[in-house]
Amino acid sequence: MKETPLTNCERNFTNKCIEEETRLDGRKLLEPRFVKIYFGSSWGCCMVSLGHTRAVAQVSCDIQQPKTSRPNEGMIRINVELTPLAAQHFESGRQSEAAILISRQLEKCFKDSKCIDLESLCIVADKKVWNLRIDVNIINHDGNLVDCASIATLAALMHFHRPDVTSTGEEVIVHPASEKDFLPLTLFHYPVCISFITFKSGNTIMDPTYTEERVGVAELTLGVNSYRELCSLHFDYLTKTMTIEDVISAVSNHAANYAMNLVNQIKEAVIKDVQSRYRKDDSNISRFKESIQVNKLTTTIGDHISIKLCKWDATVIVEDDYMEVEDENKSRIIKHKEGSAELVPVFNDSLKKEENRDDYDWTHDWTSDSDDQVLVKSPSPEKKEIPVIDLIDIEEIGDNA
Numbered sequence: 001m002k003e004t005p006l007t008n009c010e011r012n013f014t015n016k017c018i019e020e021e022t023r024l025d026g027r028k029l030l031e032p033r034f035v036k037i038y039f040g041s042s043w044g045c046c047m048v049s050l051g052h053t054r055a056v057a058q059v060s061c062d063i064q065q066p067k068t069s070r071p072n073e074g075m076i077r078i079n080v081e082l083t084p085l086a087a088q089h090f091e092s093g094r095q096s097e098a099a100i101l102i103s104r105q106l107e108k109c110f111k112d113s114k115c116i117d118l119e120s121l122c123i124v125a126d127k128k129v130w131n132l133r134i135d136v137n138i139i140n141h142d143g144n145l146v147d148c149a150s151i152a153t154l155a156a157l158m159h160f161h162r163p164d165v166t167s168t169g170e171e172v173i174v175h176p177a178s179e180k181d182f183l184p185l186t187l188f189h190y191p192v193c194i195s196f197i198t199f200k201s202g203n204t205i206m207d208p209t210y211t212e213e214r215v216g217v218a219e220l221t222l223g224v225n226s227y228r229e230l231c232s233l234h235f236d237y238l239t240k241t242m243t244i245e246d247v248i249s250a251v252s253n254h255a256a257n258y259a260m261n262l263v264n265q266i267k268e269a270v271i272k273d274v275q276s277r278y279r280k281d282d283s284n285i286s287r288f289k290e291s292i293q294v295n296k297l298t299t300t301i302g303d304h305i306s307i308k309l310c311k312w313d314a315t316v317i318v319e320d321d322y323m324e325v326e327d328e329n330k331s332r333i334i335k336h337k338e339g340s341a342e343l344v345p346v347f348n349d350s351l352k353k354e355e356n357r358d359d360y361d362w363t364h365d366w367t368s369d370s371d372d373q374v375l376v377k378s379p380s381p382e383k384k385e386i387p388v389i390d391l392i393d394i395e396e397i398g399d400n401a
Contacts, residue, residue: 002089003087003089004089006211006214006215010211010215011215014211014212014215015199015200015201015215018199018201018203018205018212019199019201019203021203023205023212024209024211025051025209027207029203029204029205029206030204030205030206030251030254031206031207032050032206032207032258033050033051033053033144033207034050034051035048035049035050035151035262035265036048036049037049037151037155037265037266037269039155039159039269039273040058042058043059043159043160043161043182044057044058044059044060044156044157044159044160044161045057045058045059045156045159046058046152046155046156046159047139047152048148048151048152048155049148050144050147050148050151050207051142051143051144051207051209052140052142053138053140053141053142053143053144053145053148054138054139054140054148055136055137055138055139055145055148055149055151055152056136056137056139056152057134057135057136057137057149057152057153057155057156058134058135058137058156059132059133059134059156059157059159059160060132060133060135061130061131061132061133061160061162061163062130062131062133063123063128063129063130063131063172063174064128064129064131065127065128065129066122066125066126066127066128066129070118071125071126072119072122072125072126072129073118073119073121073122073129074118074119074120074121074122074129074130074131074132075118075121075129075130075131075132076110076111076116076118076131076132076133076134077131077132077133077134078103078106078107078110078111078134078136078153079103079133079134079135079136080099080100080102080103080106080136080137080138080149081099081135081136081137081138082096082098082099082138082141082145083137083138083139085139085140086138086139086140086141087141090141098145102136102145102146102149105146105150105193105221105223105232105234106134106136106146106149106150106153106193108223108231108232108234109150109191109192109193109223109231109232110150110153110154110157110191112232113189113191113223113225113231113232114188115187115188115189115190115191115225115231116132116157116185116186116187116188117185117186117187117188120185120186121162123165123167123172124167124172128172130162132185134153134156134157136149136152136153141210142209142210143207143208143209143210143211143212143213144195144207144208144209144213146193146195146221147192147193147194147195147207147221149193150191150192150193150223151192151262151266154190154191154192154263154266155266155269155270157185157187158184158185158187158190158266158267158270159270159273159274160184160185161181161182161183161184161185162182162183162184162185163175163176163177163180163182163183164180164181164182164183189225189226189227189229189231190225190226190263190266190267191223191224191225191231191232191259192223192224192225192259192262192263193221193222193223193232194206194207194221194222194223194224194255194258194259195207195208195219195220195221195222196208196219196220196221196222196247196251196255197212197213197216197218197219197220198216198217198218198219198220198237198247199215199216199217200217204220204247204250204251206251206254206255206258217237217238218235218236218237218238218247219234219235219236219237220233220234220235220244220247220248220251221233221234221235222248222251222252222255224255224256224259225259225263226259226260226263226264228256228259228260235247
């Protein structure tokens with residue numbers, strides 16, 4: 001199924017909002033979405049929710065022969081899957097260009113930056129080493145898949161524990177958890193990907209949504225660790241109106257600060273889960289079942305735009321330039337209850353001060369010298385009282401007759 005293209009109205013509306021430094025979901029330009037981290041029952045299984053974008057990462061390991069160029073180092077492989085569960089235009093059983101691009105960015109951020117101690121994964125030099133495999137599955141697509149996948153990958157690596165082994169010459173014994181405790185991985189630093197989108201107006205936003213990604217003209221993804229060090233960089237642009245130096249200088253400080261806070265959040269979540277597992281206390285663990293109970297179904301991306309409404313008064317006057325009203329008047333929002341409202345046209349600003357406007361009949365009058373419209377308020381005719389009629393039982397009327 002092909003991806004539904006954006007209309008010109010949607011593009012112009014999104015560009016206008018960013019130009020006025022307003023985002024549809026109520027965030028500021030450099031404000032990220034809220035991150036939630038959940039862990040599965042096995043080691044290295046993590047699900048991350050970045051707004052409505054969700055990704056599941058699973059770390060697994062097996063024993064293989066090392067590469068000839070690196071005989072005393074383990075191996076690591078990252079695989080990203082985009083299934084139709086995330087979005088309808090993704091095809092199952094086929095590696096798309098978007099999945100390949102995300103996999104390469106994650107490899108640059110984690111593998112090429114040497115954040116994992118691969119020498120600690122060596123069992124017997126030049127013979128047997130641990131091979132780590134990280135499978136990332138996107139289960140809901142609402143923009144910024146790279147950041148969500150990187151957070152899930154880092155949390156899964158920090159949470160993963162491998163079995164302990166004993167080498168007796170030619171034989172390697174893998175101990176189960178009942179014999180020896182599993183060992184965590186050794187990480188030198190903790191990088192995460194942070195994405196930005198630049199629009200044709202020149203404004204740059206952090207953590208873009210699906211609609212904002214499709215409207216932007218330049219995309220920048222920085223791999224930053226908790227030490228404020230740059231680990232990877234990816235820049236893609238449609239127009240050459242700006243250079244990468246302009247974007248990096250404007251957002252580098254925000255990316256570094258956000259990376260520090262994000263890594264601290266991941267560390268706290270992992271430590272809390274690991275300690276609860278060893279205490280065998282599941283009361284404070286954020287597991288998958290908690291996510292399923294909160295959100296019954298994971299909604300896939302659709303033809304809709306999420307708009308966050310601020311708190312407003314029932315008598316707020318709203319300009320409506322797009323209503324095809326003959327009088328070209330203003331409109332008023334009437335709030336019925338929480339989460340429900342109605343937009344009705346009014347004729348004058350003074351109407352919002354009238355509490356009993358039903359007591360008057362509003363008529364239109366036109367002056368002879370100009371085309372200006374004049375509102376004439378005249379009292380409405382008196383309402384005749386309807387006499388109260390008592391209903392008498394039909395049987396009583398028959399008896400009296």
